[in-house]
Amino acid sequence: MDAPLPDSLETARLLARFKLQVRRTLDQSVSLEQLAHDPDYAKARLAEIEDAAEDEELLVMVLRLRALLLPAVAPAPAVASTEPTPSQETRTYKFGARSW
DSSP: OOOOOOOOHHHHHHHHHHHHHHHHHHOOOOOHHHHHHOHHHHHHHHHHHHHHOOOHHHHHHHHHHHHHHSOOOOOOOOOOOSSOOTTTOSOOOTTSGGGO
16 A cells, blocks of 8 residues: 655655755654655645645645645546436427417
């Protein structure tokens, strides 16, 4: 279930900058190992940091990491309507000669 992060220098730098920025601005620590491999921890920790952050750069990092670390949730499938659509109706005489 552990989906490893893409091995790239850019990802490593982003994680390192994020950890340092959180320490500087919020005086908090972030576990990079848990952030990268535990989706529940990542979701909770990124939400906490987002709420506490007052720095635009830190918020941008939160958004980038959320997109990178957390899979997008697919929207729930739409429930089929029981009402027929106009193309499914047999005939309506609302505006015809029989509308009276």
